[in-house]
Amino acid sequence: VPGYGYAKVNDKIKESFGDMLDTYLRERDVLKGLVLIVDYRHKPTHDDKMMYDYAKHYHIPVIVVATKEDKLKRNDLKKNEKIIKDTLGFDKNDIFLRFSSLNKVGIDxxxxxxxxxxxQ
Structure with a gap:
């Protein structure tokens, strides 16, 4: 659900997004997991944390994809990964991947x- 946290709509409509998303995720029998896309440069947003917690509550496996890897210095990669994982309360059974569309890192x-x- 790209950009769900950035939609420029009123709060009532945003709330309906949450209801719709909840129904979709809970009732999808074929749902195997969730890909959570976060910006590698920043601490995950409140919405990112809520989505991660939601997935964990319903035992949905999560792949966290940290984008814009190319924008970080090499020595900041581990530091920012730790910040992201700590903020999310990252489950060691989930997957964390670095990604850069610019440098073609992580696509495969x-x-x-x-x-x-x-x-599975």
Missing amino acids: EVWEKILELCE
Whole structure:
């Protein structure tokens, strides 16, 4: 659900997004997991944390994809990964992947992990 936290709509409509998303996620029999896309440069948003917690509550496996890996210095990668994981309360059974569309980092790994989830 790209940009659900950034929709420029009133609060009532945003609330309906939450209800719709809740119904979709709970009632999808074929749902194998959730890909949560976060910006590698920043602490996850409140919405990111809520989505992660929601998935964990319903025992939905999560692949966290940290985008814009190319915008960080090499020595900031581990530090920012820790911030993201700590903020989310990251479950060691979930998957964390670095991603950069610019440098083509992580593309194959993301698809590989998605396909592994589909096979379960």
